[in-house]
Amino acid sequence: MQRHPMTKEGADALQAELQKLKKEDRPTISNAIAEAREHGDLKENAEYHAAREQQGLIEARIKQIENMLGRVQIIDVTKLNPNGKVVFGATVTVLNVETDEEVTYQIVGEEEADLKHNKISVNSPIARALIAKEEGDEVVVKAPSGNIDYEIVEIQYI
Template structure:
């Protein structure tokens, strides 16, 4: 199986979620099922059915996280040589040369990308254009609405 890159931060967050699901949610749901079962007839017991449904969702998420982590190649950006080049895990500040808008992105794995948090997948058009470049370089990103010209302002390994 092919490994997928993941930042240490992303792997730690998934591990924390997994621990919470296994140590807190699983026992809580098992207790809710036991309490609901004590209420009698299971056919018309909404509490029981809701708890069983929640149990299924939690178990599915546990399996999903375990699978993701089993395929993760965890990369700690702080331990990589700081060459000034943009690599997986870098935090990059760019300025749009047409609008002068400045934005900072962190280049992460597919599983951790979150555009609202400015975490972009290493496979995104922006990240693909940035990887290998360094401060002061200009890049052209082919976006659905046309090409966007950026200048790289800062590269951080945080």
């Protein structure tokens, strides 16, 4: 079985979601199904069918999270000794050489990538270009719109 890297923060968030699904959402939906059953004929009971569909979605998400957690390798970047290099879990500030714009990304696992929160997958083109580089290095990222030159301004292991 192939293990997938994940930050401790990402694994903790999945564990919290799993607990909420099992301890709050699952009992709530079971109660909703029982209540809808009391309304009589199940064939024409929209509340019952909606609750059963919701139950299916919850159970599927529980299985998905348990599967993910079963095959992750949790990497705590604060405990690594990367010698100033960009590694999985690092938070990297880069400067777009052409536009002079700075942006900060954290390199995370595939399942926890979230561009809205500047968390990029270790498999993304920019992360692949940054891995093993150091502060001051310039990297070229092959983007659909063309090559983008970045300079690594800062690397943090937080």
